[in-house]
Amino acid sequence: MADEGYVKYSAEHREAPAVEAPHWAELNDARTKLHELGLVGVNSQGIGFGNVSVRxxxxxxxxxxxxxxxxPVLSLDEYCLVTSFNIGENSIVSCGPIRASAESMTHGAVYRAVPAANCVIHIHSRPIFDRMLRDRYPATPAEAEYGTPEIAEATGACAAAQEGGEGLIVLAGHDEGVIAFGASVGRTFALVEELYRVCP
Ligand SMILES: [Zn+2]
Structure with a gap:
């Protein structure tokens, strides 16, 4: 994280009541299922991993x-709205009852790169990550680390290179990290579920 040239993540957050966006309930149901599968959760050090978003x-x-x-189950108060972001400056503007994580930039990069994408799911899984690297799925460079403009830019480029406005990306420089995106919550969740089924 303290590499030379690393642009520190900055966030401008305004406390505001939760806004029930269209598809929020569907997104939250998908997130509950991901938690049950262990693809979103907390690691042995108590650090949370994985997040879900909808355009x-x-x-x-x-x-x-x-x-x-x-x-296991989130309420609307545990979601926030990212209203703008600047990848090069590694900055995010958000509002809501809770702050956005540094990984929000990677979600934003996908929405910017793929106009047809309306949902992004970020999971962590050792078996899925290893299998995707082995099977040469689209991958961001191993040098692009968590929370950097490089990983966001590379994820956007990887997403744009895939056809049909949906796909899967392995974040080679963010251990166990995987991104799925698609036109709808249902479709994006299905992509993750298919992956999970072949490497639980
Ligand atoms: Zn992650």
Missing amino acids: VKGEEFLISGTATGAA
Whole structure:
């Protein structure tokens, strides 16, 4: 994280009541299932992993908030709205009852790169990660680390290179990290579920 040239993540957050965006309930149901599968949760050090988002309009998206991994089921108060982001400056503007994590930038990069994508799911899984690297799925460079503009830019480029407005990306420089995106919550969740079935 302290590499030379690393642009520190900065967030401008405004406390605001939760906004029930269209498809929020569907997104939250998918997130509950991902938690049951262990693809979103907390690691042995108590650090949360994985997050889900849905496009609201333009490049605005609703995303599960920072440090929410432990809870099996989230409420609307654990989501926030990212209203703008700047990948090069590694900065995010958000509002809601909870703050956005640094990984929100990667979600934003997908929405920017793929206009047809309306949902992004970020999971962590050792078997899925290893299998995707082995099977040469689209991957971000191993040098692109968590929370950097490089990983966001590379994820956007990887997403744009896939056909049909949906796909799967392995974040080679973010151990166990995988991104799925698609036109709808249902379709994006199905992509993750298919992966899970072949390497539980
Ligand atoms: Zn992650």
